[in-house]
Amino acid sequence: MKLSTRTRYGLRAILELALNHGKGPLQLKIIASSQDISVKYLEQLMATLKSGGIVRSLRGSKGGYILAKAANQIKLSDVFSALEGPSAISVECLDDNSYCLRAADCVTRQVWVQVQEAVMGVLESLTLQDLVDRAKEKGNLDYQI
Amino acid sequence: MKLSTRTRYGLRAILELALNHGKGPLQLKIIASSQDISVKYLEQLMATLKSGGIVRSLRGSKGGYILAKAANQIKLSDVFSALEGPSAISVECLDDNSYCLRAADCVTRQVWVQVQEAVMGVLESLTLQDLVDRAKEKGNLDYQI
DNA sequence: TAATATACTACTAATACGGTAGGAATACAG
DNA sequence: CTGTATTCCTACCGTATTAGTAGTATATTA
Numbered sequence: 001m002k003l004s005t006r007t008r009y010g011l012r013a014i015l016e017l018a019l020n021h022g023k024g025p026l027q028l029k030i031i032a033s034s035q036d037i038s039v040k041y042l043e044q045l046m047a048t049l050k051s052g053g054i055v056r057s058l059r060g061s062k063g064g065y066i067l068a069k070a071a072n073q074i075k076l077s078d079v080f081s082a083l084e085g086p087s088a089i090s091v092e093c094l095d096d097n098s099y100c101l102r103a104a105d106c107v108t109r110q111v112w113v114q115v116q117e118a119v120m121g122v123l124e125s126l127t128l129q130d131l132v133d134r135a136k137e138k139g140n141l142d143y144q145i
Numbered sequence: 146m147k148l149s150t151r152t153r154y155g156l157r158a159i160l161e162l163a164l165n166h167g168k169g170p171l172q173l174k175i176i177a178s179s180q181d182i183s184v185k186y187l188e189q190l191m192a193t194l195k196s197g198g199i200v201r202s203l204r205g206s207k208g209g210y211i212l213a214k215a216a217n218q219i220k221l222s223d224v225f226s227a228l229e230g231p232s233a234i235s236v237e238c239l240d241d242n243s244y245c246l247r248a249a250d251c252v253t254r255q256v257w258v259q260v261q262e263a264v265m266g267v268l269e270s271l272t273l274q275d276l277v278d279r280a281k282e283k284g285n286l287d288y289q290i
Numbered sequence: 291t292a293a294t295a296t297a298c299t300a301c302t303a304a305t306a307c308g309g310t311a312g313g314a315a316t317a318c319a320g
Numbered sequence: 321c322t323g324t325a326t327t328c329c330t331a332c333c334g335t336a337t338t339a340g341t342a343g344t345a346t347a348t349t350a
Contacts, residue, residue, distance in 0.1 A: 002235035003146050003260075004306090004308090007146075038310080040311075041309055058316095061317055061326060062325080063316085076256060089148045090146065107280050108156050108276070111268075119263055121263065122256075126256065151339080185342075186339065188297080202295090205349060207350090208349090210296090291350100293348100294350100296347080299343090300342085301340105301341080302339100304338085306335105310331105310333075313329090315327085315329095316328090317324100318323105320323085
């Protein structure tokens with residue numbers, strides 16, 4: 001069960017947007033260089049986040065990306081779902097009731113339900129603002145230039 | 146973040162062993178047919194579980210597999226680790242401290258730590274015996290023949 | 291010795307992951 | 321109105337992993 005770089009990169013990128021909030025759009029090349037991610041790859045991740053309603057974009061000169069909502073309105077589960085898909089652990093029988101007829105009585109399925117709920121519980125309890133606060137606590141203030 | 150069939154099949158197979166506990170070794174072909182898994186594929190999964198110390202095997206005629214320990218001594222985290230690897234979500238910086246110099250201050254890493262702990266918390270809190278009990282509660286007794 | 295099992299090793303097809311490439315569309319600055 | 325900066329879109333590619341198949345060797349029992 002591997003967390004993809006998509007999701008890890010994506011969260012880092014969006015956190016950078018959150019840290020930059022209120023200072024106008026942030027360009028991909030800035031994020032890419034500070035996070036050491038390929039611009040072209042990041043471009044795809046941002047497209048995903050955009051269609052997921054997490055970020056908004058501004059094209060053309062002086063364009064870039066901004067958060068679509070306030071940081072405290074964006075749960076990490078939203079970011080995760082946009083990048084990783086709706087199901088945290090991608091077990092077919094969890095999402096598709098017709099996938100397995102024994103689903104209702106299946107004790108192994110019940111385990112995966114518990115695991116999924118545990119993951120989502122963590123991600124739903126955290127917002128981007130929480131991460132911003134944590135970053136500031138750590139004195140990790142280099143983003144302020 | 147996808148849970149592999151390895152792990153899902155493996156847990157189902159080993160649960161079947163647990164349900165059969167005390168009735169001598171269970172053969173792969175029995176498990177494979179009742180769980181609808183290829184014998185050959187299951188063979189590999191069982192080899193992994195064997196080297197992980199979860200099951201023991203008996204070769205030759207009348208051979209098969211049995212649990213290496215009592216069902217209440219086998220945590221689901223043990224099974225999971227054997228099949229899926231030591232790290233529940235496989236994020237390099239969680240296991241290898243030298244992977245990223247900023248690990249200590251990284252707030253996104255902290256999120257993955259929380260997620261990992263949530264997953265392991267669930268799996269460590271459950272033993273195979275718990276699943277056996279749940280199965281019996283559900284009246285799912287067809288394994289008793 | 292025959293039958294029944296697991297053990298071991300190698301191979302394969304399909305899929306996902308991680309990333310690259312090129313050009314089109316848009317917006318701003320002069 | 322022209323150039324430049326930026327996102328947008330689509331396609332492609334190499335590699336690793338996953339999910340399985342196949343064949344043979346080895347051990348055990350009867």
